Amino acid sequence: MLSRLDGIVELVTSSLVLFSSIGIFVLTLNARYTHAISRLRDIYTEMKASPKPEKLEKELNAMVYRCHVLKWSFGLLLCSAISSGVFMLGSISSRFTDQISAEVLIIFVVFSVLFIFSSMVCLFIDVLASLRATMIHIERVK
Secondary structure, eight states, rough: HHHHHHHHHHHHHHHHHHHHHHHHHHHHHHHHHHHHHHHHHHHHHHHHHHOOOHHHHHHHHHHHHHHHHHHHHHHHHHHHHHHHHHHHHHHHHHHOOOOOOOOHHHHHHHHHHHHHHHHHHHHHHHHHHEEEHHHHTTTOOO
């Protein structure tokens, strides 16, 4: 029984580290999304007052694209957290009941890693879109 308890404590501890890293990633995405939305509102206000809004319209479109990419990144990260949570609960219950196979648990781990990797790819796409929006703003891209 003590061996099972040690395994459960180890599993829960490693899962908490995973959830903490997901939390840090959420904070990063939230900061980027908040900044993008704020900049989007500023650009829209400037565009309404500008006599020639062509450049601002390009920048506005780039910022809207960034918001969509960040939305997908959030969604994928949420799927990763759910998959990790199901893995953790399934692992704990399998230690006591032996009704959940290891293959099923491995599938949840693979999905969790796939979702978090996809979320990071979306974050990288956002960084590239952010650079493009900055280049439009400083008039380096026509």
